[in-house]
Amino acid sequence: MITIISGTNRVNSNSLNVAKSYQKLLLENGLESQILDLATLPKTFMAEDMYGLRTNETKELIEQYILPVQHFIFAIPEYNGTYPGALKIFMDAMDPKFFKEKTACLVGLATGRAGNLRGLDAFTHVLHHVKMEVLANKVILSQVNLLMDETGTINEPLTLRIMKEQIQGFRKMNRL
Numbered sequence: 001m002i003t004i005i006s007g008t009n010r011v012n013s014n015s016l017n018v019a020k021s022y023q024k025l026l027l028e029n030g031l032e033s034q035i036l037d038l039a040t041l042p043k044t045f046m047a048e049d050m051y052g053l054r055t056n057e058t059k060e061l062i063e064q065y066i067l068p069v070q071h072f073i074f075a076i077p078e079y080n081g082t083y084p085g086a087l088k089i090f091m092d093a094m095d096p097k098f099f100k101e102k103t104a105c106l107v108g109l110a111t112g113r114a115g116n117l118r119g120l121d122a123f124t125h126v127l128h129h130v131k132m133e134v135l136a137n138k139v140i141l142s143q144v145n146l147l148m149d150e151t152g153t154i155n156e157p158l159t160l161r162i163m164k165e166q167i168q169g170f171r172k173m174n175r176l
Helices: 014-028 056-066 085-093 117-129 157-174
Strands: 002-006 033-037 071-077 103-109 139-141
Touching: 002 014, 002 056, 014 033, 014 071, 014 103, 014 157, 033 056, 071 117, 071 157, 085 117, 103 117, 103 157, 139 157
Parallel strands: 002 033, 002 071, 071 103, 103 139
Antiparallel strands: none
């Protein structure tokens, strides 16, 4: 099982659309996945779970999406030249041991030209701090809004090829 994390708390985001496109590609490759959309975090997450006062809702989220899973894909949009605060808060609220010796695959996206390259670099440092292995092949989706159809599905052939190559590298790295 792979958990795909849509790295923003923005509702109906491009990140969620990218996560859904990855889920479709993983299924085509015979790999099971689930999506954790940070927009669905409990409303009290920042005030309570961030400071160790775990709500039952967050405990269930951790037990489904984090603890039993060894492999993660993070779809991370660019916010102010880096990654969203919601993703930072999410990682800060998690015990580092939840991610230790697990693997991650990163996808950066932006409506601009850089595809969140700087944000992926910064987030890679966070994942290394919690002892996660990160696939070196990071997908950068610049002008992501132009790569999607009206339903939010990525259908641009070159982009799909790049995403599929990343998935194949992730499979090889993890012997999936």
